[in-house]
Structure formats: C-alpha cells, structure tokens
Amino acid sequence: xxxxxxxxxxxxxxxxxxxxxxxxxxxxxxxxxxxxxxxxxxxxxxxxxxxxxxxxxxxxxxxxxxxxxxxxxxxxxxxxxxxxxxxxxxxxxxxxxxxxxxxxxxxxxxxxxxxxxxxxxxxx
Amino acid sequence: xxxxxxxxxxxxxxxxxxxxxxxxxxxxxxxxxxxxxxxxxxxxxxxxxxxxxxxxxxxxxxxxxxxxxxxxxxxxxxxxxxxxxxxxxxxxxxxxxxxxxxxxxxxxxxxxxxxxxxxxxxxxxxxxxxxxxxxxxxxxxxxxxxxxxxxxxxxxxxxxxxxxxxxxxxxxxxxxxxxxxxxxxxxxxxxxxxxxxxxxxxxxxxxxxxx
Numbered sequence: 128x129x130x131x132x133x134x135x136x137x138x139x140x141x142x143x144x145x146x147x148x149x150x151x152x153x154x155x156x157x158x159x160x161x162x163x164x165x166x167x168x169x170x171x172x173x174x175x176x177x178x179x180x181x182x183x184x185x186x187x188x189x190x191x192x193x194x195x196x197x198x199x200x201x202x203x204x205x206x207x208x209x210x211x212x213x214x215x216x217x218x219x220x221x222x223x224x225x226x227x228x229x230x231x232x233x234x235x236x237x238x239x240x241x242x243x244x245x246x247x248x249x250x251x
Numbered sequence: 252x253x254x255x256x257x258x259x260x261x262x263x264x265x266x267x268x269x270x271x272x273x274x275x276x277x278x279x280x281x282x283x284x285x286x287x288x289x290x291x292x293x294x295x296x297x298x299x300x301x302x303x304x305x306x307x308x309x310x311x312x313x314x315x316x317x318x319x320x321x322x323x324x325x326x327x328x329x330x331x332x333x334x335x336x337x338x339x340x341x342x343x344x345x346x347x348x349x350x351x352x353x354x355x356x357x358x359x360x361x362x363x364x365x366x367x368x369x370x371x372x373x374x375x376x377x378x379x380x381x382x383x384x385x386x387x388x389x390x391x392x393x394x395x396x397x398x399x400x401x402x403x404x405x406x407x408x409x410x411x412x413x414x415x416x417x418x419x420x421x422x423x424x425x426x427x428x429x430x431x432x433x434x435x436x437x438x439x440x441x442x443x444x445x446x447x448x449x450x451x452x453x454x455x456x457x458x459x460x461x462x
Contacts, residue, residue: 128355128357129328129355131328132330132355132357135368135369135372136357136366136368137366137368138366139366139367139368140363140364140365140366147366148368160352161352162352162353163325163353165304165327167304168304168305168306168327172306175372217327217328217353218352239343240343240355240356241339241343241356241357241358242357242358243336243358243359244357244358244359244364245334245358245359245360245364246360246363246364251363
C-alpha cells in the first residue's frame with residue numbers, strides 16, 4: 128500500500144466512527160520500489176493531499192528522508208521537490224502491517240501490500 | 252488522437268493474464284476477455300487520453316484484466332477495489348508477472364466500504380461490473396453510482412444493451428452525460444455448471460459517462 132492510498136483511506140464507514148482519519152500505521156515490512164516519475168501528475172496531486180497526514184505517515188514509518196515539513200511555494204516548477212514527493216507518495220510500499228482506526232482502535236490488516244478494509248456485518 | 256501502445260501489443264499483454272481458479276456465482280465473477288478489454292482500453296487512451304498520467308480506479312477489479320491493461324498504458328496509478336481475496340491473489344500474481352509497480356489493490360466491498368474521502372479522487376474510473384443477472388439484480392447500477400461518485404471526470408463501463416434506456420434515463424436524472432461508444436458481443440464461456448451451452452453471447456454497451 129502506497130502512502131497516496133493511505134492519504135485517502137478512512138474508517139468512516141464503520142458504525143459509530145465520525146471521522147476515522149487519518150489511520151495510524153503499524154508497518155512491519157516496508158519496501159521501496161521504483162515507479163516512473165511524472166512531474167505533472169505529482170504537481171496535480173499535491174493540492175488534493177492532506178499534507179500533514181502524508182508527512183506524519185512517512186515519519187511514522189521512518190521514510191521521511193528529506194521531505195519538507197510544508198508544501199513549498201511554486202512547487203509545480205520545482206522538480207527536486209516534486210521528486211521527493213513522488214518518492215514518498217508512490218515508491219514507498221507498506222507490505223505487511225496494520226492500519227488502525229483512530230477512534231475505535233480497530234485494526235485493518237495489510238497483507239502482501241493489500242489493506243483489507245472489509246467490515247463485518249455488525250460493524251456497519 | 253493520443254499516444255498509445257499498439258492495439259495488438261496491448262492485447263498480447265492481456266492474453267497472459269491468469270484467470271479465476273474457482274469463479275464464485277454469488278459475486279458473478281467473469282473474466283474480461285483480453286480481446287474486449289484491450290479494445291476498451293485502447294479506445295479510452297487513443298481516443299480520449301484518459302489513462303496515461305491519470306489516477307485510475309477499477310471497481311470490482313477481479314483478476315485485474317482492466318487494471319493491468321491501464322497500468323501497461325502508463326496510468327500514473329491504478330487502484331483496484333475488490334472484495335474477494337482469491338481473486339486478489341491472482342491479481343497480484345498477474346502484477347508480478349507483468350512487473351508493474353503502478354498498481355494498488357484495496358480489499359473492500361465496492362458497495363459498502365469505499366469512504367466519502369474517495370469522492371472525486373480519481374480522474375478515470377473503469378469497470379466491468381457484475382451485470383446483475385443471478386439473484387443480484389441491479390448490482391451494476393449500484394456499481395455505476397459508486398463509480399460516478401469517485402470520479403472527477405469520466406467513467407467507462409459495460410452494461411447489458413437490454414438496459415440501455417434505463418441507464419440513459421438514470422444518468423440523465425443525475426446530470427451525467429452518457430455516450431454509448433460501441434455495442435459489443437460479450438462471449439461468455441460457460442464458466443459455471445448451470446450454463447447449458449458452451450458459451451453465451453450477450454450484447455453489451457460500452458459507455459463513457461462524463462460527470
């Protein structure tokens with residue numbers, strides 16, 4: 128699971144959960160794999176991201192590298208910045224671990240890179 | 252016209268995809284044939300440029316025929332949403348065989364577990380939904396409503412030709428522009444024991460919905 132996906136996932140569909148965001152990450156196995164860099168795509172994604180959540184997620188799994196704390200000015204034209212974001216967003220993969228609902232503590236297992244967000248009948 | 256891999260090369264890539272070991276009737280699991288899938292994806296990219304560099308979702312991604320095709324056509328990222336872990340396992344093997352790193356899968360129920368934070372997150376949503384023929388009538392419409400919610404631009408989907416007027420009416424009421432790009436013959440091989448004939452040819456429409 129990439130951190131771009133983590134930036135969107137919530138546990139809001141659960142009964143009794145009001146926000147369910149961000150999900151905490153317990154990463155047991157993290158892999159970095161190369162993904163083609165598309166600067167226009169990354170520049171287009173940045174305004175849609177919750178930057179604090181991305182930063183926090185990367186920090187919590189020790190993959191922050193030198194990602195700036197805040198989005199810089201004129202990021203669209205700063206290839207160096209876009210590459211750093213690309214790396215954290217697209218190339219860091221959580222292979223095994225858990226996502227944890229911030230309100231209920233419910234764990235969503237990540238196995239083989241795939242988060243299992245299925246809820247039981249009594250949870251919806 | 253937009254840049255696109257040659258159709259025959261795309262079809263060759265999709266022919267290598269492994270399929271369901273034991274398809275499940277309740278989930279109405281059918282594989283998107285490589286011929287059909289490659290023509291759909293080729294049209295979406297070459298005519299409309301809606302794959303390359305886009306954030307793409309595949310609802311009910313199954314063994315990954317459409318997802319892998321979109322990844323091969325250089326989607327920035329394809330996210331498959333699939334409920335069935337056996338299908339996901341095959342999907343992953345297929346991704347590994349194709350050496351693709353621009354694909355994600357989320358295990359969830361497309362009709363229940365996709366939270367509102369995903370609304371309008373994707374540029375392009377692809378799907379070959381369950382047509383809703385066996386004990387689950389209307390499933391494809393529920394998939395369509397979810398797809399329209401998740402997309403900020405377009406949804407490409409297949410629906411039975413027999414339901415066309417219903418679909419056009421439904422999408423018009425939502426203010427969504429619907430175009431039938433092609434009428435296709437979907438040659439379903441007899442996947443299940445209850446299929447009496449060797450294969451069933453059904454007519455499906457290939458749609459582009461603009462939200």
